[in-house]
Amino acid sequence: MKNRALPAFILLLLSTATAAGAADTPETLLIRQALNNDKFGMRRGIEHLDVALSAVAPNFVVYAGNNTLDPRGWQILHEDREAYAQTLSAKLTENQYDIERAIPHILVLEKKAVATTLDSGFVINRTSGSREFVKSARLWTFMKFDEEWLATAYVADIGEDTSGPRHPSIEDEEISELLEEERQGWISGSASSIVAPLHETFTGLNGMSTHAPTSWASLFADPVSYEKWVSKRVRRTKYDIEREVVYVTVGPARKEALALTHDRISTGYEAGDAVHDLDRYALWTLSQRSGDWSVTNIVYDLGLTD
DSSP states (O other), X not given: OOBOOOHHHHHHHHTTHHHHHHTOOHHHHHHHHHHHHHHHHHHHOGXXXXXXXXXXXXXXXXXXXXXXXXXXXXXXXXOSHHHHHHHHHHHHHHEEEEEEEEEEEEEEETTEEEEEEEEEEEEEETTTOOEEXXXXXXXXXXXXXXXXXXXXXXXXXXXXXSSOOOOOOOOOHHHHHHHHHHHHHHHHTOHHHHHTTEEEEEEEEEXXXXXXGGGOEEEESSHHHHHHHHHHHHHHEEEEXXXXXXXXXXXXXXXXXXXXXXXXXXXXXXXXXXXXXXXXXXXXXXXXXXXXXXXXEEEEEEOOOO
């Protein structure tokens, strides 16, 4: 967590706190409990590491947000629960976390969810006793396993900056090919090519032309609903897409990846001659755990600029 002030983003997060609390459902209450377990384990220390880890799924991913809402500044730190546990264990051994947590926003998409948290308080070095005040905003994703909600990922320290650090995009032929095949599927009208890269846990979100996760909306909670929608669209609509792969980063074990594309889309319809143009950024998360890369999440229409 960074010792950074996040005034505007904190206000944005807290602006939804009352509404989120008032609209709580059995599902959001369970998600809040998982987030509170994570906080409890952090506060109580290494003896309660298992409580913190009880909130996360086996294929848990941690991204470094580097104090920016722009995914071009994000990196992948940990690609599974085990790697995360090693780092968390070291942190809890070294430091005491006297923190409080606000959970301003939870968006549930059937058996998937997106949440934001805001931690504030002190990190106290157990050896020297030195205290550092911290504030940290996180973006979380969740999935429901049977009757239990577990975190599948979080982006740490997402901050409020939209012009923050930019990291070099790597060259990855396999990911580039996957994104190109998906693009060609739209152009050729092949629904099977469009949905082929999707993981069984796929979720689609609408970024609503903003950076802020609190403004995102749900689109597709699974690949089945997405395939039904795509099949109808390509029967009635002709697509032309120019795609630039703006940013790609891959985790140290090549299990997880993140990509950002800039798409310029033209659509025409069977009924009529009208053509509509759309210019948008899309955030992709990908996983490679059993063979080829597959797409786990897409956030369409992020409010980014060049």
